[in-house]
Amino acid sequence: MKHIVISVIAVLLSQASAQDAQQEAPAPWDQWATSNPSWVENTEPFRIIDNIYYVGTKGIGVFLITSNSGHILIDGGMPQNAGAVAGNIKTLGYDIKDVKALLNSHAHFDHSGGLKALKEMSGAVMIASEGDRSALEGGFYLGAEDNINYSAPPVSVDRIIKDGESVQIGEAALTANLTPGHTRGCTSWTMTAIENGKPYDVLFFCSATVAGNSLNPPQYEGIIEDYRETFKKTKDWRPDIFLANHPGFFKMTSKRAAQMNGDELAFVDRETFPAMIKRLEQAFEQSLTEALAIEATSE
Numbered sequence: 373m374k375h376i377v378i379s380v381i382a383v384l385l386s387q388a389s390a391q392d393a394q395q396e397a398p399a400p401w402d403q404w405a406t407s408n409p410s411w412v413e414n415t416e417p418f419r420i421i422d423n424i425y426y427v428g429t430k431g432i433g434v435f436l437i438t439s440n441s442g443h444i445l446i447d448g449g450m451p452q453n454a455g456a457v458a459g460n461i462k463t464l465g466y467d468i469k470d471v472k473a474l475l476n477s478h479a480h481f482d483h484s485g486g487l488k489a490l491k492e493m494s495g496a497v498m499i500a501s502e503g504d505r506s507a508l509e510g511g512f513y514l515g516a517e518d519n520i521n522y523s524a525p526p527v528s529v530d531r532i533i534k535d536g537e538s539v540q541i542g543e544a545a546l547t548a549n550l551t552p553g554h555t556r557g558c559t560s561w562t563m564t565a566i567e568n569g570k571p572y573d574v575l576f577f578c579s580a581t582v583a584g585n586s587l588n589p590p591q592y593e594g595i596i597e598d599y600r601e602t603f604k605k606t607k608d609w610r611p612d613i614f615l616a617n618h619p620g621f622f623k624m625t626s627k628r629a630a631q632m633n634g635d636e637l638a639f640v641d642r643e644t645f646p647a648m649i650k651r652l653e654q655a656f657e658q659s660l661t662e663a664l665a666i667e668a669t670s671e
């Protein structure tokens with residue numbers, strides 16, 4: 373009896389020390405910052421056009437759209453980015469507490485990870501598509517729910533937005549365009565910017581890369597059909613200004629340099645988006661062919 377009691381105590385002690393070790397372990401997203409240092413490297417915030425500002429890091433795009441009645445923030449970046457994003461907003465002369473709506477391009481930790489902290493800092497309403505709700509609220513990567521390496525701090529969704537619906541705060545208005553595939557609820561946002569009295573169609577594109585997703589077996593049910601629908605839907609899009617959640621996609625560095633050199637419309641570019649979407653469609657079809665070939669040879 374005595375040694376049973378002792379072994380029970382030993383088990384309890386070892387569980388307690390395992391919990392301690394777990395608490396001291398680095399966060400799962402720390403490794404991504406190590407392998408992608410630009411994702412957590414801060415960069416100077418700036419105005420892109422009209423009321424649209426870049427408030428992300430060197431490698432991850434986060435956008436602030438301001439109005440006199442409060443602001444809208446698209447994406448939270450990495451979990452480690454929340455403080456830098458709030459700091460960038462302050463540098464521009466705005467207050468994180470005036471952000472009234474938080475939007476998300478898609479529920480992957482590098483774009484949704486900072487939303488929980490930013491929601492707490494701002495008190496804003498979190499708006500997302502139904503397709504990404506479970507991943508945002510569960511803090512997981514859809515189809516890899518148990519993989520802690522792809523986890524993010526869970527954030528509760530206050531309003532579900534459907535394709536074609538808009539979010540309006542004062543004179544700032546954005547429309548949701550569902551472009552699923554990269555995630556089940558991948559959402560591209562569009563708005564009209566006015567500069568010197570002229571309107572410009574602005575696109576904040578979600579993503580359509582295959583990176584991180586399995587096509588066979590499918591990452592989630594319907595993923596292949598979703599990608600194909602998205603390519604069909606977007607291939608004729610010709611935004612005047614194309615923005616995205618990784619600055620490399622829209623050639624931010626060279627455009628920002630041109631802007632600093634006095635080109636007020638440096639971000640007007642109707643070529644980069646259609647060229648990119650064509651490349652991404654080819655890359656998707658290639659990945660699908662390869663994924664299906666692996667199954668054929670293993671049978």
Ligand SMILES: [Zn+2]
Binds near residue numbers: 478
């Ligand atoms: Zn992603």
